[in-house]
Amino acid sequence: MCIGMVGSIDCTLNDINVLDRSPVFDDIFQGQAPMLEYVVNGHMYKLAYYLTDGIYPKLSTFIQSISHPEGPKAELFARMQEATRKDVERAFGVLQARFAIVKNPALSLEKAKIGKIMGACIILHSMIVENERDGYIRYDISEFEDGDITRSSRVETDRPTNIANMLGILEDVHDKRLHLRLKNDLIENIWNKFGD
Template identity: 40%
Template sequence: MPLVSSSSDDDTDVNTIAVIAEAAHFMFQNTASSSVPRNRTFIHRDRQTAEQQLMADYFVPNSKFGDVIFRNRFRMSRRLFVRIAQDLEMNYPIFQTTYNAGGVKGFTGLQKCTSAIRQLGGGSTPDSLDEYLNMSERTSRESLYNYCSGVVQLYGAEYMRRPTTSDIQLLYAAHEAKHGFPGMLGSIDCTHWDWRSCPTYLRGQYMRGDHRYPTIILEAVASYDLWIWHSYFGVAGGNNDLNVLYQSPLFNDTILGTAPSCSFVLEGEEYKHGYYLADGIYPNWATFVKSFSHPITPKKKRFKAAQEAARKDVERAFGVLKAKWAIIRQPARSVEVDRCKDIMYACLILHNMIIQDEGRAICPVHVPDSPNEQEVSPDLILEIRNQGIHQKLLADLVDHIEHTYIPTLDH
């Protein structure tokens, strides 16, 4: 028995050694390729020198470039830019200055915010900022995405809010004084953003027959001062656009009745809900006021001219947005829908913040309403979609505009 046991142990040891040798040989073959020298160049980026140059150019007393040049290049005042950078640095570690294991200082929050705003405002590609900021393409791209996401999370609740009761009253007064339309909340329209980097599996969902490339649609409401109150960011689905928009927060909040309802009086008639000026693609609801395709009488011609003149607000808003933020004037670069959405919403929020910072907002102070869990009842939906109310409102507006002085028409 001892002899047999010893022979068995020897065979086991031999087999074990063979398996270990084979495994070592296999691992050596797999790791041999990784030991081959690669043509990877290390670029020494002097971050501290870049930081000193940036501070001397824009952020120290008696800086090289004054307030006018700063606003042209950063799209906003210095105080607003610094305020946003400080809020981001306070709430997100990615914007805080860190040191690596060798004690080398990383990028500051101002450097990362500068990279992000240059990409948003100037449409710069991430690698084009390497020469001035000494920031790699990957870091610049991550700075942009984190900046947009942080702006949406920090300021979206205030600057992309639905109007409160106080806001609605101020909107009524401002639009009636400017355009002659009592009870007007704003103008509604949509624009398209090319998405040439759309993934293949999503192209069918984002294609339209009148566009060569996939596009993402932005539905927005704007006031005459280009203050954008709401927006819906979704697919461009051809004839199904309105079906998608009816399910959006924009329509559910402000048109289907969950938003505060402020009545107004027109030609002796009281209307419960405000309305939006729209074009012909929108339905004949009580919350939409459209123009006439072929007006014949003088008062209908005057109404058509007044309505189309007032609707230029939202067209100008889209034009100003694309002129101010070149990144949405160019095709979207990201392949992820959420990142495209954050970029667009960040541009809208920053636009509204700039309007308020410059003192041009209709509703400069946010006065929240008392908490109210209001549900949309079927009767309210039928009331909103009542075509009889739509026709009555349109007729009363035609009579009202006929005898109203409108600065944009009667100057």
């Protein structure tokens, strides 16, 4: 059992290490992450979520795959989530192959420096890819959208930082009911878009 600012939460020593090393949580807890509002399956959410594997705790900002899916909706969700995670892992592998600093352990660096290094590597990689292309193609993003899209999300970057705001964010992040509702809403959303 871990004791947090909000009270007791269930987690393991591995969970503490994951959270301790994550600049994402620094930004979320300090109120520096962009403020989001988006709707999934008719429910409004205000924290971004990250696709993870089973080692991460069940927080409202982590959505794990379903290890033993039962039924077509759960199977489709697991397939889509795993495919997206693999895309991210491949992209990270490309960065590791191109930049030695990404491949080597960075435990001795400060989290802020790691974030800046990763950002710089991503920008450099994008510049290299663009330079190596035979001509620059401008894509019309509307061809990738499904039908008549109404924008149901909003992002703000100015968020007041105060202790009450941070406590509210901590409560939302550790809310297991919110985690479960988001996961179920994502399963339904994927089924409605890509299911039978």
